[in-house]
Amino acid sequence: MPLTRSKSFPTTDATPENGGSDREKLASGRSVAGILYKWTNYGKGWRSRWFLLRDGILSYSKIRRPENVNQLSPSDDVRLIGDISTDRFSRMNSCSGRGRRKHHKTVGIVHLKVSSYRESKSDNRKFYIFTATKTLHLRTDSRSDRAAWLQALASTRGVLPLQSLSGDFSFISPKDLSISTERLKKRLREEGINESLVKECEEIVDSEFSEAQEQIKLLHEERTKLLDSLKQLEMANLEAEASGIHDSVYQLPNHKYSSLRRGKYSECSTSASSDDKQEFEDISEEDGPSFHDTKEYFSEPDVGSGHIPFKRRTRLPEPAEKERGVSLWSMIKDNVGKDLTRVCLPVYFNEPISSLQKCFEDLEYSYLLDQAYEYGKSGNSLRRALYVAAFAVSGYASTEGRHCKPFNPLLGETYEADFPEKGIRFFSEKVSHHPTVIACHCEGKGWKFWGDTNLRSKFWGRSIQLEPVGVLTLEFDDGETFQWSKVTTTIYNILLGKLYCDHHGTMQIRGNRQYSCTLKFKEQSILDRNPHQVNGVVEDVSGKKAAKLYGKWDDSLYYVAGDGLNKASASLLWKPTKPPPNVTRYNLTSFAITLNELTPGLEEKLPPTDSRLRPDQRHLENGEYEKANEEKQRLERRQRMSRKIQESGWRPRWFEPQGESESYKYTGGYWEAREERSWDDCPNIFGEFTEEIPDCA
Numbered sequence: 296m297p298l299t300r301s302k303s304f305p306t307t308d309a310t311p312e313n314g315g316s317d318r319e320k321l322a323s324g325r326s327v328a329g330i331l332y333k334w335t336n337y338g339k340g341w342r343s344r345w346f347l348l349r350d351g352i353l354s355y356s357k358i359r360r361p362e363n364v365n366q367l368s369p370s371d372d373v374r375l376i377g378d379i380s381t382d383r384f385s386r387m388n389s390c391s392g393r394g395r396r397k398h399h400k401t402v403g404i405v406h407l408k409v410s411s412y413r414e415s416k417s418d419n420r421k422f423y424i425f426t427a428t429k430t431l432h433l434r435t436d437s438r439s440d441r442a443a444w445l446q447a448l449a450s451t452r453g454v455l456p457l458q459s460l461s462g463d464f465s466f467i468s469p470k471d472l473s474i475s476t477e478r479l480k481k482r483l484r485e486e487g488i489n490e491s492l493v494k495e496c497e498e499i500v501d502s503e504f505s506e507a508q509e510q511i512k513l514l515h516e517e518r519t520k521l522l523d524s525l526k527q528l529e530m531a532n533l534e535a536e537a538s539g540i541h542d543s544v545y546q547l548p549n550h551k552y553s554s555l556r557r558g559k560y561s562e563c564s565t566s567a568s569s570d571d572k573q574e575f576e577d578i579s580e581e582d583g584p585s586f587h588d589t590k591e592y593f594s595e596p597d598v599g600s601g602h603i604p605f606k607r608r609t610r611l612p613e614p615a616e617k618e619r620g621v622s623l624w625s626m627i628k629d630n631v632g633k634d635l636t637r638v639c640l641p642v643y644f645n646e647p648i649s650s651l652q653k654c655f656e657d658l659e660y661s662y663l664l665d666q667a668y669e670y671g672k673s674g675n676s677l678r679r680a681l682y683v684a685a686f687a688v689s690g691y692a693s694t695e696g697r698h699c700k701p702f703n704p705l706l707g708e709t710y711e712a713d714f715p716e717k718g719i720r721f722f723s724e725k726v727s728h729h730p731t732v733i734a735c736h737c738e739g740k741g742w743k744f745w746g747d748t749n750l751r752s753k754f755w756g757r758s759i760q761l762e763p764v765g766v767l768t769l770e771f772d773d774g775e776t777f778q779w780s781k782v783t784t785t786i787y788n789i790l791l792g793k794l795y796c797d798h799h800g801t802m803q804i805r806g807n808r809q810y811s812c813t814l815k816f817k818e819q820s821i822l823d824r825n826p827h828q829v830n831g832v833v834e835d836v837s838g839k840k841a842a843k844l845y846g847k848w849d850d851s852l853y854y855v856a857g858d859g860l861n862k863a864s865a866s867l868l869w870k871p872t873k874p875p876p877n878v879t880r881y882n883l884t885s886f887a888i889t890l891n892e893l894t895p896g897l898e899e900k901l902p903p904t905d906s907r908l909r910p911d912q913r914h915l916e917n918g919e920y921e922k923a924n925e926e927k928q929r930l931e932r933r934q935r936m937s938r939k940i941q942e943s944g945w946r947p948r949w950f951e952p953q954g955e956s957e958s959y960k961y962t963g964g965y966w967e968a969r970e971e972r973s974w975d976d977c978p979n980i981f982g983e984f985t986e987e988i989p990d991c992a
Contacts, residue, residue, distance in 0.1 A: 327447040329376035334432035353405040376443045474504045607889040610877035614918025642923040646699035646881040647916035649906040651710035651723040652890040653701045654735045657690035659886040661719050668741035680810035680833050681854050683777050685869040691798050691848040692871040696882035698794045702912050705980050706937040710906040726947035726959050728937035734950040736961035741772045747959045759786045779804040782816045902977040
C-alpha cells in the first residue's frame with residue numbers, strides 16, 4: 296500500500312468522528328510517521344526528529360540525510376503527518392535508486408502502555424509525552440498536525456493489546472545454569488597432572504562459576520523488579536482508561552512508585568500560566584553516551600505492606616499574607632553599634648525547616664544504602680562501597696538553589712521522622728548549645744546511620760565558609776562499617792550579586808574491611824563553566840584501585856570498574872529526583888516539603904520538643920510573617936539563656952557523649968517512649984518561660 300498524507304483535523308479532541316475506522320486501521324498494523332521538533336537543550340534548542348508510531352511504540356531518530364527515516368520503505372503501510380514529512384519521503388523516493396538506503400540509529404523509544412501525554416495550554420503546536428523516566432517536549436508545524444498526532448496516540452492507546460508485559464521479556468534463571476568440569480579434568484589427566492592438582496583446578500572453576508551465578512541471580516532479581524514495576528504502571532493506566540478519564544490526558548496515578556518523576560510538569564495541570572513556566576530541561580539523552588541502570592528509577596524499597604495510611608503533601612500551604620522584602624543593608628545599618636549576638640534576624644532569611652530536619656534531608660536517597668546492603672550480602676563488597684560513596688554525595692543535591700537558612704534549634708529540641716515507605720526511622724536532637732552540636736540516629740533495612748555535626752564558620756567579607764566538624768558512621772548488620780566527614784561549604788555573594796553555595800574539599804570514606812573511597816569535590820572558580828564536579832577512586836586494603844567515580848554533586852554520579860576511566864563504559868550509581876512542580880521561593884525539594892508536615896494523628900504522638908511544634912517555624916510555613924517574627928524574637932530570648940542552662944548541669948535526653956572523642960551516640964528509648972506517650976521528662980521548650988535559670992542538676 297502506498298504512503299499516504301494525513302488529513303488535518305479541526306480540533307484537538309483525541310476521539311475523532313471516524314475513530315472506529317482509524318482504530319481498525321491501526322489495529323491491522325498501520326503505522327503513523329512524520330517529522331516532529333524535539334527540544335534537546337538550551338544549547339541546541341529545537342531539533343527535527345523522525346518519529347514512527349508502530350505497534351504501541353513511539354520511536355524517534357536523528358535525520359542526517361533525507362533518506363535516513365527510521366527503516367521505512369515506500370511500500371510500508373504508513374500514514375504520514377505534515378507537509379514536511381511528505382516532502383522528506385518524496386526526496387527519499389528520488390534517492391532510492393541511487394544505491395542501498397541507509398537506516399539511521401534509533402535514539403529513543405516510548406512504550407505507550409506505560410506513558411501519558413498532554414497538549415500545551417499556551418502554544419497550540421506543542422504537546423508533551425510523559426514516561427516514568429523522562430518528558431518529551433514536542434512541537435509540530437501547525438495546530439492541525441498536533442491534532443493529528445494526538446488523535447494517532449489516542450487511537451493507538453485504544454487498540455493496545457491487554458496481554459501481560461511478561462511476554463515481552465525473557466529472563467535467564469540462575470537455576471537453569473549449570474557447568475561440567477569433566478572435559479577439563481579429562482584433559483588435565485591426559486597431560487599427566489596429578490589428582491590433587493586436578494581437584495584444585497576443579498574447585499577454582501566451581502568457585503568462579505558460583506560467583507558468576509550470584510551476579511546473574513542479582514541481575515535476574517533486578518529485572519524482575521523492573522518488570523513488576525512496569526506491570527503496575529501498565530495496569531494503572533488501563534484502570535485510568537476504564538474509569539472514564541479523558542483520552543487526551545492519561546495519568547499515572549499515585550501509588551508506591553509515585554517517586555518516579557516526570558520532569559518539571561504535571562500532566563494534570565490545566566492553567567496556561569503554569570504550563571510553560573519552566574519549559575525545558577537543560578539536558579537531553581542525545582547529548583552524550585547513554586547509561587542504563589534500572590535502579591535509577593525503580594529504587595524505593597517496598598517496606599512491609601509498602602503503603603502508608605496517608606498521602607504526603609506535595610506543596611506548602613498558601614501564604615496567609617503577602618511577604619514584604621527585607622533590605623540586608625538597612626538591617627545592618629539599623630544595628631550598627633549593637634551587640635550582634637542579641638540581633639534577631641527576621642524570618643525572611645529562614646526557610647520553614649530546622650537544622651534538625653535538614654540533617655534528615657541527607658537520608659532522602661536512603662535506597663542507596665538498601666542497595667549497598669544487598670550487594671554486600673551477596674558478596675559484592677565493591678558495589679557496596681560504590682553505593683555508600685553515592686549516598687555520601689547525594690546528601691549535597693538538595694542544597695542547590697537553597698538561599699535561606701534553616702532555623703537554629705533550641706537546646707533540647709528534637710525531630711523524628713518515621714517513613715515506612717522508605718523503611719527508615721530517624722531521630723535527631725540538639726545536644727549542645729556552645730558549641731552548637733546536633734546528633735542524629737537512623738535505622739534502615741539492614742543498616743544503621745548516626746553522627747553528630749558542628750559547624751565552624753569564617754566570614755570573609757563577601758562569603759561565609761562553613762567547615763563541618765564531626766564523623767558520620769554507617770554500620771551494616773554484618774558488621775561492616777564506613778565512616779566519613781563532610782566537606783567544606785562556602786556561600787558566596789553575601790552582600791552583592793547572586794547568592795550561591797559550593798562544596799569543596801576531600802572526603803575520605805574509610806571502611807573497616809576490603810574497600811575505602813576518596814572523593815574530591817572540586818572548588819568552583821569564577822570562570823568555571825562546568826561546576827559542582829566530583830571525582831573519586833575506590834581502593835582495596837592493598838591500595839590497588841578497584842573503581843573510579845565521576846559526576847556532579849547536584850546532577851549524577853557514575854563509576855567505571857578498574858583503574859581506567861572509559862566513560863563510554865560507565866554505569867550510573869545515582870541521579871537526583873526532579874524539582875517539584877510546585878516551586879516555592881525556598882527552592883525546597885519534594886522530599887523537603889514533607890519534613891515539617893503534621894500528618895493525620897501525628898501531633899498527639901510527638902514530644903513537646905519536636906521541631907514541628909515550634910511556633911515561629913509553623914507561622915512561617917503558613918505565610919503568617921508578622922506572627923513568625925514575634926515568636927522568633929520570643930524564642931531568641933530563650934536561646935540566649937541556653938549557655939547558662941547547659942553550664943548549670945543540663946544533659947541531652949536521648950544521646951550521650953562517647954568518652955574523650957566528644958562524639959554523641961543514641962542511648963535508645965525514644966520510640967518506646969513514643970509508643971507509651973511518656974514525655975513527662977521532656978520540657979515544653981516552646982511555651983512561656985521566665986528569665987530564671989532552671990534547676991537541671
